[in-house]
Amino acid sequence: MTKHRVRTVERYTRRTRWYHAAVYITVLALLGTGWWLLTGREGEPSPAARLTGAADVTLHTYAGWVLTGLTAVAITLGARAARTFVVESVRVDKGDLRWFIRWPVAVVTGRFSHHRGHFDPGQRVANLVLVTLLAALVASGVGLTMVVGGPGFVWLQRVHRWATYLITPVLAGHILIAAGLLPGYRGVARAMHLGGRLRVDTARRVWPGWLDRRLAEDDKQPARAEGDSPD
Structure with a gap:
């Protein structure tokens, strides 16, 4: 029996996919630790804090600096892709x-x-x-x-x-x-x-x-x- 073949197309390059993964993992870490601290649980270690042995404030700060670094990468090394992203995001069509x-x-x-x-x-x-x-x-x-x-x-x-x-x-x-x-x-x-x-x-x-x-x-x-x- 001939296997049914489905046509596919690549929407994003591997580099873009890895960058996106790095950003969303970092943002999720920021939100997780951020909400933990916002709800007044600073004195109670989160699962991430217990796993890493670092305080939630420290984890939140580190994640923030990582996101800052990723932003710098997008603006410098990924300037062309960043420009395309902005142009396509602000476009308005009939x-x-x-x-x-x-x-x-x-x-x-x-x-x-x-x-x-x-x-x-x-x-x-x-x-x-x-x-x-x-x-x-x-x-x-x-x-x-x-x-x-x-x-x-x-x-x-x-x-x-x-x-x-x-x-x-x-x-x-x-x-x-x-x-x-x-x-x-x-x-x-x-x-x-x-x-x-x-x-x-x-x-x-x-x-x-x-x-x-x-x-x-x-x-x-x-x-x-x-x-x-x-x-």
Whole structure:
């Protein structure tokens, strides 16, 4: 019996996928330790603190510096990719409003309105919100390590706390969608995980404009069938 072969396409490069993994692991560590401290449990070691032998404040600080370093990498070594990310996130196309109107039903049916962007209109908004809040967290976090007491410290602490409050539900929504837990987004997790190869029919459903451009670019290197060697 001939094995059914499913066409796939690579949406993100391996380097991008590893960078994304480093960022979300670091952010999850920050949120985990941050919420532990925000809820007044500083004197009670978290599971992570017991596992590592380091205090939660220390873990939170280390994770913050790692995120700062990753941000610096994106701005310097990844400047070209960062520029593309920003350009694609701020783009506005005709038909975006129609996409938003149809989105509540499409998350169940998978019948999203057509769009031409690398990111869908909802992703673009989420990207801008996430980047803004992460920047606020990083900037206020660095500031808190440099300012000792006074009104400046109080102000930075307030910014840090509110950025945490706001980014938590946004990240939860991002994870819900990116993991493919909603019917309309089923299969999208492969874009960033499990080899990074996305089924063409999934890409057509969620990112139709991007897929058309990608397949046009890959005419000499057709999308590989699932199960073929990645290299």
